Amino acid sequence: MADQTGLRERKKAATKAALSQATLRLSVEKGGIDAVIADDIAAAAGVSTRTFHNYFPSKEAALLYDFNELVAQMIGALRERVRDRPVWDALRDACISMRIDERFDLELLQCREQLIHGSPSLISYQATQFVAFFTEALGIVAEATGSDEDDMYPRLVLGAALLSMKVANEHWLAHPDRPLDEVIAEAFANFETGLARPHDHAP
């Protein structure tokens, strides 16, 4: 994606990163993305407001830029894994393979979680991205399970997996004392033997 080609490409990448970072910084400073206006972000990154909107359709997109990158990668990770193991395992392994804990700074993640939690506009934006992701992943899952796309099963499996990942992530951000992959595995395990009773978790 970030090909080390010409100066132009590098500049563009730098601008995009600067805009994204500026959005985060300003949002934290002002205690919420809604208190930040596009003009300020553009100014902070040293470009015009119009240019900001050339790079991102909204403040929300700017703030969650690298998160979206990550989500995009997960499609690939999933596609690889469904070839040589059961869907459920493929989903779990794909989630774990994202290595969010290694790729991002814990504080940054917590910070962003805070912002998302407190802002309807960010929740909204994320939901839209989620739906797009779900739709794409659904095709993979449906094919892997040999089911029709409007069967309930692939949707339930995929939904449960993404729910596990989301819940595990949130939990880990609040209690970063255990490794993330372990927490993800534990969340997934809850679906493996029936949900009726709480699943025992490792001490």
Add this chain to the structure above:
Amino acid sequence: MADQTGLRERKKAATKAALSQATLRLSVEKGGIDAVIADDIAAAAGVSTRTFHNYFPSKEAALLYDFNELVAQMIGALRERVRDRPVWDALRDACISMRIDERFDLELLQCREQLIHGSPSLISYQATQFVAFFTEALGIVAEATGSDEDDMYPRLVLGAALLSMKVANEHWLAHPDRPLDEVIAEAFANFETGLARPHDHAP
């Protein structure tokens, strides 16, 4: 809610309903809520644009007005049921008790589903409502299971239940040949014995 008190109350309810219906009608006519502007909705309902925004914060809220009413009722339904049965059963029964199939016209639901599916702004809005609902329901589930609110289990159970309901609803809208409660029960059943293999469903 719709107390048959004075004229004023009745007029307000009528206006609100008129605005909501006008939003739906115009959205269908123009093939998407994004093609409809607030001015048109207000005009169609015979009030000023400002008044439209007195009733609803957005077009999306107007379109999904009665859906939100329903979601609000589900909190009550759930709270009742967690008292005398296991959480999972309470969740399933609460979902079924909504009787969406009886309370709404099938065509209207399909119509709205179509609109939501094709509009990021509606997806966004619904997500925000969903998060609010999830948060409130989580308190109930956590208490009922005797777990802490930041344990993963209550979130997973609640998430799985709402996922089941959503998937069942979508499936039923696309294939309304079986009764909705049966479809919901089937979706829930997938989580009762482990997700590893597709759950057999009644022929």
Add this chain to the structure above:
DNA sequence: AGGAAATTTTGCAGAAAGTGCAAGTTTTCT
């Protein structure tokens, strides 16, 4: 019924997001 009080409607002004367009800059390529 009549009039005061409470509530609702409405228009206006204004902030902010987001988009199209055309002109000005910068990078690339030959």
Add this chain to the structure above:
DNA sequence: AGAAAACTTGCACTTTCTGCAAAATTTCCT
């Protein structure tokens, strides 16, 4: 260097949504 391609910018414009104060309407009390 110089033409071509790509990027940036300013400007005008549409739309959403909010605050405020003036009108209009409903309710309530006597």
